[in-house]
Amino acid sequence: MARVHQICARLQFGDAVTNHVLGIHRLLRERGVESHVYANATDRAHAEDDEGERLYRRAYMRRRDDLLIYHYSVFNENRRLYLRSRNRRVLIYHNITPADYFDPWEENIAAVCRRGREELPRLAGCDLALGVSDFNRRELVEAGFPEERTAVLPVLLDEQRMSRCDGALLERLRSDPSTKLLFVGRLVPNKKIEDLLTFFARYRRVYNWRSRLLVVGSSWSGRYNRFLYATARRLGLAGSVDFPGGARGVSDEELSSYYRGADLYLSMSEHEGFCVPLVEAMYHGLPVFAYAAAAVPETMGGKGVLFYRKDWLRLGAAVEELRCDPGLRERVIEGQRRRYEELSPRRTAERLWELLGPLLEGSG
Numbered sequence: 001m002a003r004v005h006q007i008c009a010r011l012q013f014g015d016a017v018t019n020h021v022l023g024i025h026r027l028l029r030e031r032g033v034e035s036h037v038y039a040n041a042t043d044r045a046h047a048e049d050d051e052g053e054r055l056y057r058r059a060y061m062r063r064r065d066d067l068l069i070y071h072y073s074v075f076n077e078n079r080r081l082y083l084r085s086r087n088r089r090v091l092i093y094h095n096i097t098p099a100d101y102f103d104p105w106e107e108n109i110a111a112v113c114r115r116g117r118e119e120l121p122r123l124a125g126c127d128l129a130l131g132v133s134d135f136n137r138r139e140l141v142e143a144g145f146p147e148e149r150t151a152v153l154p155v156l157l158d159e160q161r162m163s164r165c166d167g168a169l170l171e172r173l174r175s176d177p178s179t180k181l182l183f184v185g186r187l188v189p190n191k192k193i194e195d196l197l198t199f200f201a202r203y204r205r206v207y208n209w210r211s212r213l214l215v216v217g218s219s220w221s222g223r224y225n226r227f228l229y230a231t232a233r234r235l236g237l238a239g240s241v242d243f244p245g246g247a248r249g250v251s252d253e254e255l256s257s258y259y260r261g262a263d264l265y266l267s268m269s270e271h272e273g274f275c276v277p278l279v280e281a282m283y284h285g286l287p288v289f290a291y292a293a294a295a296v297p298e299t300m301g302g303k304g305v306l307f308y309r310k311d312w313l314r315l316g317a318a319v320e321e322l323r324c325d326p327g328l329r330e331r332v333i334e335g336q337r338r339r340y341e342e343l344s345p346r347r348t349a350e351r352l353w354e355l356l357g358p359l360l361e362g363s364g
Contacts (some may be wrong), residue, residue, distance in 0.1 A: 010070040011046035023156035042323040075116030091125040095273025135295035166253040173261025182262035184277040195268040218249035259284035303335040
């Protein structure tokens with residue numbers, strides 16, 4: 001059976017791409033497949049997982065029977081390893097945020113995103129190209145990948161990680177009688193955190209003054225983050241909005257506790273290639289309200305509550321209806337449970353083997 005190598009831009013704690021890479025790595029090893037992981041940058045938490053690109057370049061990239069999986073989520077110089085490798089190749093596309101979202105805030109990040117999207121057609125010469133959603137798969141086809149060599153592999157979730165809990169934090173959240181609205185994600189412009197703040201200010205003033213907004217995620221850009229904090233002050237939200245996370249984000253235990261201690265999940269994001277937090281909210285039984293942009297409707301699979309216009313009053317009324325109607329809340333949660341099962345690690349593992357099995361077994 002073929003040896004498998006995975007290359008990604010970085011291995012970073014709390015990062016969805018990292019978790020996907022390491023989840024595939026674990027599943028392959030459980031199946032008895034020799035598996036290796038290499039990254040261009042690695043944080044301390046994952047130092048032992050990264051075997052170093054130098055090892056791949058020296059020992060493996062010329063082996064025609066090996067299989068290389070390249071995770072493409074941002075422009076990175078390690079694409080050269082993918083382009084020059086003689087392995088059979090699989091590309092997994094996690095999507096790249098359109099540069100327009102970053103142009104007003106960080107020109108260098110915008111340039112990296114723009115170059116990453118421009119580079120995508122050059123990566124088309126592979127045996128199989130996978131999108132983590134059909135939204136991503138369609139972008140691959142539009143970029144010139146042969147459609148018959150594309151497929152969908154959802155992000156592989158880690159239920160063990162999601163099941164951890166910080167008991168003290170959860171107790172504090174549950175002892176707070178206010179209605180808690182939760183968002184999870186990096187504080188980046190495409191997530192439209194400013195729209196969350198604007199909605200919450202209206203919701204708190206018109207519908208429910210005993211409410212809090214929890215924006216849980218690592219900070220990203222000094223300029224954008226300062227803008228968010230200034231917006232919260234301008235809207236009079238001091239004391240009712242929390243930004244847990246800072247530069248490093250929160251622990252797995254803390255993250256799980258925020259999901260368990262909140263009353264509903266709310267996303268205003270305008271660009272997602274999959275959006276793992278939506279599925280994590282489903283796992284924790286938290287009703288989801290999400291703006292129906294990019295891959296979000298596909299990830300939700302018709303469950304939860306999708307909205308297509310950012311009409312703050314109507315959205316606030318819908319939130320209040322769910323908050324005040326236990327039966328409606330349970331119906332939404334039950335629908336999300338069924339959708340979660342379709343995206344569960346068990347189902348994704350089956351899909352992974354269905355896609356990679358022929359390539360693994362067809363070597364040498």
